[in-house]
Amino acid sequence: AQSVTQLDSHVSVSEGTPVLLRCNYSSSYSPSLFWYVQHPNKGLQLLLKYTSAATLVKGINGFEAEFKKSETSFHLTKPSAHMSDAAEYFCVVSLGGSNYKLTFGKGTLLTVNP
Amino acid sequence: EPEVTQTPSHQVTQMGQEVILRCVPISNHLYFYWYRQILGQKVEFLVSFYNNEISEKSEIFDDQFSVERPDGSNFTLKIRSTKLEDSAMYFCASSEEGFSTDTQYFGPGTRLTVL
Numbered sequence: 001a002q003s004v005t006q007l008d009s010h011v012s013v014s015e016g017t018p019v020l021l022r023c024n025y026s027s028s029y030s031p032s033l034f035w036y037v038q039h040p041n042k043g044l045q046l047l048l049k050y051t052s053a054a055t056l057v058k059g060i061n062g063f064e065a066e067f068k069k070s071e072t073s074f075h076l077t078k079p080s081a082h083m084s085d086a087a088e089y090f091c092v093v094s095l096g097g098s099n100y101k102l103t104f105g106k107g108t109l110l111t112v113n114p
Numbered sequence: 115e116p117e118v119t120q121t122p123s124h125q126v127t128q129m130g131q132e133v134i135l136r137c138v139p140i141s142n143h144l145y146f147y148w149y150r151q152i153l154g155q156k157v158e159f160l161v162s163f164y165n166n167e168i169s170e171k172s173e174i175f176d177d178q179f180s181v182e183r184p185d186g187s188n189f190t191l192k193i194r195s196t197k198l199e200d201s202a203m204y205f206c207a208s209s210e211e212g213f214s215t216d217t218q219y220f221g222p223g224t225r226l227t228v229l
Contacts, residue, residue: 032216034217036220042222043118043205043220043221043222043223044157044205044207044220045220046217046218046219046220049217090157094216100145100147100162100169100170100209100215100216100218101159101162101170101172102147102149102157102159102207102216102218103159104149104156104157104158105156106155106156107156
């Protein structure tokens with residue numbers, strides 16, 4: 001079985017400061033890992049995806065995530081937060097192969113203060 | 115940029131009524147999915163659909179639910195007799211065939227309210 005744990009339900013940062021959203025996963029196989037973002041009253045937008053090609057993955061809007069197999073982690077970072085980054089962020093795992101079901105974490109609400 | 119669209123954005127229905135949620139996936143995608151998010155809870159997988167049949171479904175997806183691709187562009191989720199606990203945001207997603215099949219693109223969602 002696969003699962004995802006997002007360690008913080010709410011993260012608050014000041015504009016211009018770094019962002020760290022933490023995610024740990026559990027999977028019996030080599031997973032594909034994703035981060036999705038959901039802005040208020042909007043759908044789920046793909047930020048980035050890890051598929052074993054490189055452990056550091058760059059996504060849209062300056063976000064990146066590092067896959068650490070030894071720690072079973074896939075934390076999302078951004079060097080400098082912008083007000084427009086305020087949203088809910090979901091860490092997601094897929095077993096891959098012929099099983100394309102996505103398993104979502106509970107989400108982390110990012111608040112950016114001026 | 116191509117995107118998944120969903121209609122309606124908000125549906126209000128009475129308990130016991132049938133509802134159909136509609137989705138138009140990205141045009142060259144061959145895999146289709148429905149997920150739901152009950153308020154305050156995780157996004158949950160409901161069903162995946164490929165080659166005109168269900169490829170996987172969750173335990174949530176019982177006999178009250180069905181999916182259909184009635185034509186070359188639409189993908190629908192039908193709930194036959196809605197219950198109060200069906201109130202949720204329903205997301206449609208699609209993905210292409212090949213190396214990136216597990217990369218799913220989501221629509222904006224339909225908020226279903228059952229009274």
